[in-house]
Amino acid sequence: MEAPAVDHLAAERKKAQFDVEAMKIVWAGSKHAFDVSDRMARIVASDPVFRKDNRTTLGRKELFNNTLKKSAHAWKRIYELHLTEEEASQFRIFIDEPGYGDLHWGMFIPAIKGQGTEEQQKKWLPLAYKMLIIGCYAQTELGHGSNVQGLETTATFDPKTDEFVIHSPTLTSSKWWPGGLGKVSTHAVVYARLIIDGKDHGINGFIVQLRSLDDHSPLPGIVVGDIGMKFGNGAYNTMDNGVLRFDHVRIPRDQMLMRVSQVTREGKYVQSDVPKQLLYGTMVFVRQTIVSDASKALSRAVCIAARYSSVRRQFGSQDGSPETQVIDYKTQQSRLFPLMASAYAFRFVGEWLKWLYNDVTDRLRANDFSTLPEAHACTAGLKSLTTSVTASVMKDGIEECRKLCGGHGYLCSSGLPELFAAFVPTCTYEGDNIVLLLQVARFLMKTISRLGSGKQPVGTTAYMGKIQHLMQSKCDVLTAEDWLKPSVILEAFEARAIRMVVNCAKNISQFPSQEEGFLELSADLLDAAIAHCQLIIVSKFIDKVQEDMQGRGVKEILQILCSVYALSLVHKHLGDFIATGYITPKQGALANEKLRSLYSQLRPNAVALVDAFNYTDHYLGSILGRYDGNVYPKLYEAAWNDPLNDSVVPDGYHEYIKPLLQQKVAAARL
């Protein structure tokens, strides 16, 4: 950010006890990453085509048309500027508007890459890369989402013509939700039940052309449209999530994605020797990007709330001097600072997931599948936890930040309503968060049951190897200060997680069958899975803080954030920690005491800590979160842009208001 003309937050910025520029690099991941994202953000912000401030007043059609315009312009700019893949991806992020490109680049292409044969990749990827075709990912149906095996769309092999016949046999088999499907996509990867000679071979993916490449009209047998308005103004309504029905649509046999299984010319269904787990690789990738989205969304909300809480004053003035900044209230701090710490925590665990993805990819290449189940469970859990926190299942994230801004947070110009509405579906897509956590729980039950057999748990479950110790040990905290030791924190989270997991396993064993027990106790299993995932995030934060770091005070303030993250969880889940017998109520009270004093240490650094995200005002899209803190004049100015202010006397006055005000007779009995 260049120095702004006014800076109402200058005094706050002076208070910072660490080097903000150095922290920007830490947040970005590297100097290079910082430079790229800084440059891309500025280019986008300065381009009038990409303005966002009018988005919430646009009708659906104008809104959508505007997104199409932005997408075309982005494509053009990326070309003209000769951006690298890394740069282009950042560029798209800063445009900050859901659109068909997200699915084309993020799901259609990866599906072909992951599930297509080399030949198929050679044929389709160049077309997709050049956007000579635009694709989407059509899995979910009106009646079927989480349970992919229950999809009803059929793909029946016709040996006479060497084709598949794609068909929607029921209303509930209509494809429903795919992004980019409704109005834009020319192609889709369609998931359908493969039928050969009357036999059902389960769900497979097929590349299906939907629209003519000449005039964009739907091909014969295809009904396609948009599924209608979604949560919020602007928000995800820029996306054409679609509905799609097939009436016996024929595609050539070679449009089934055949990397894992094939259908031969004769209609034989053959499994290749590529293991199915390969597909996990893509999931790890996609979920890792969602964790990164969560840290972005949460950090944006926190940035807005922190800056506005420093501008906003309320109460506490005796003598005409300014009132108290609301960020100085302990309740404000106890709501805001744990979320700020979470934003950092999610950022670091997101970086670590990138490493994990690369590790998984390397191992797959070397035919080592041993860590896949653990990596898969780990990403499922982290996707679920980070999106839930950000979108507020377990603890409010963006919404809490909105409420921290009092009444003004409810205005669209605060940016927070749209941020919330656009983010919440991440709790549902790419796996419903509850369904994912239950998968994590199943994995944990399996891991614990195998401990006896000498199989060493790997990766993020390695701590379970210390089960004997963790089941017996007790927390040795004597003073509030003790809670600052990473080893103390780590063991507390490990002990809590493993004890909850062991409790669940014990309770399940009381039931006639493992499955029955699992179903009956699934609410408790969720809690155990959450405890395990929180441990992962805490431990990655601790690892991060132990790295070498440049810059005055950077390491110290990150240590504080790490402690705030961990201790606020101890406070919130105190029941778990005490009930499992690892900590005493007294130790819990000490944790809370420490937390309070950490808030005081964070306070002078609050604004600088959100400056370190290096978000432009364009990307933040919030008057309350403006870098210069010049909130009130800009709020006032923005109000007058509302369509209702086109005229002083509203349109309906003569028809609907005047007749009331000028009734000649007393009209009512009331």
Added chain:
Amino acid sequence: MEAPAVDHLAAERKKAQFDVEAMKIVWAGSKHAFDVSDRMARIVASDPVFRKDNRTTLGRKELFNNTLKKSAHAWKRIYELHLTEEEASQFRIFIDEPGYGDLHWGMFIPAIKGQGTEEQQKKWLPLAYKMLIIGCYAQTELGHGSNVQGLETTATFDPKTDEFVIHSPTLTSSKWWPGGLGKVSTHAVVYARLIIDGKDHGINGFIVQLRSLDDHSPLPGIVVGDIGMKFGNGAYNTMDNGVLRFDHVRIPRDQMLMRVSQVTREGKYVQSDVPKQLLYGTMVFVRQTIVSDASKALSRAVCIAARYSSVRRQFGSQDGSPETQVIDYKTQQSRLFPLMASAYAFRFVGEWLKWLYNDVTDRLRANDFSTLPEAHACTAGLKSLTTSVTASVMKDGIEECRKLCGGHGYLCSSGLPELFAAFVPTCTYEGDNIVLLLQVARFLMKTISRLGSGKQPVGTTAYMGKIQHLMQSKCDVLTAEDWLKPSVILEAFEARAIRMVVNCAKNISQFPSQEEGFLELSADLLDAAIAHCQLIIVSKFIDKVQEDMQGRGVKEILQILCSVYALSLVHKHLGDFIATGYITPKQGALANEKLRSLYSQLRPNAVALVDAFNYTDHYLGSILGRYDGNVYPKLYEAAWNDPLNDSVVPDGYHEYIKPLLQQKVAAARL
């Protein structure tokens, strides 16, 4: 509801173990209340002017115009149908659209009633009742909300002309937020700083005319407009929350609201002998209506989620038989059923608050002010708690219900996004929830500090009289069954609340001053205030269940709901209960075990329990929550109404999509 043509939920309805018709009466409060609300709901539902299903696609102007139309039509219908005040109020509720009338009836008129002299009431109320003037409540300013004493607008007495000069001296003094102000109100009760002869007499209310009654144009010196888009589609954007600036606007002296203090012709400021606490009466009234709004909003969300969870099936089919209804999953139950129980709990505590308001009013008439502070704290706390739960600060309400509906909950046609967006500001208006809870906490600190002095705590704080017992006793639960005893539940909540309050008081006393301690420990004080408010709700639920009740199984199922409400809180706040030493981890586990078995008992009654709310499909406004469960065909049908589906090929195709698809040269390096 008449029997629908299809009823996909018939099997669910047959399972119910209680008399739904009798429960409808219990929910409504009485046979009479049921009849009135049932009749009003049907009239509104059958009137095409009041349709809501197109609301989320309307642009701001059309949307607002439509609300004006509905308001005028409502006024006409209420007159034509000769509705009583009770009927008219229900009628307005079922129209279910925020509008200027809410503030006119709900704030402007009550302010004049509560703060105006008899003479003023005689002059202004008839005009307002007949809607010959339309008024709003203009307190909040751009820079000042929670801290009313910090308002900047001035009302300076001019003895020469016997007038007040109303003025906005700064930008931050602009009135900002008042509902109905932007486009409709002709008058406002304006809160301003009274200045006489240079001396500041604090904040007082003034009746100010804003617009000409001839042509609706703003009067000289007045700038007024709408503050712009708010959270969500449709939702609260039907309301013209406004901005207002005064440039030395003159009003006659008799337009200051003078019930509590007066300015004489000579410019003397006089306090009348009416105690200021009188004003608490209005607050108790308004907050009680908000608690009732919370129970409505939460019950609507729960109704939608319960019905859809019974329609929706996912997983669990081996042999082509239907999949499992998602309501049969324990995780779904553990998320849904506590909210269902909360909806009932809030409904009953809301009914009780009506009683409290009448009791307060009677006492005021008899000059008995003794219970006012307790009643005031109690309503502040209950307003905060019920709206927070419903809107998701402490535990998700409407949003959790939306997520319970998976992907489809994200569609506007589910009704849930709009319900959420329209409800959330209740957490902020009529007192920011955190600020209110801190008031409760202050009151609790005061109450506890006076216990020694022999002053007996009254009303909802009466339990504090048993402090000795509650500080020492231990929970005597031995089996899961024991948790069903009301006395056990009640003492657990009493002991937890008082111990948290006492802890806070003790910790505060360690600080140099009471005030410093209060500020420093305010996050803990919030927790204590919440514990106290939860106790109130639990105890009113228990009282309700102990009343005589008609109808097969009604009492039994309410007992189950009451236990679910209480035990789910025990589970959620286990840390409090154990850390204060009242219950053991073992007893906590028994509570959880009992909770699980209660879920199984609730399960067959779930749909009938939401049918008992007697909501029409119009009022619910949700395809997922349709009474007949005919979800999929109706979702499919509704999608085609989106403006984007006006044409198969979208408007922007030629300009923004075709150029991409038909690029002659490979455009990008990517």
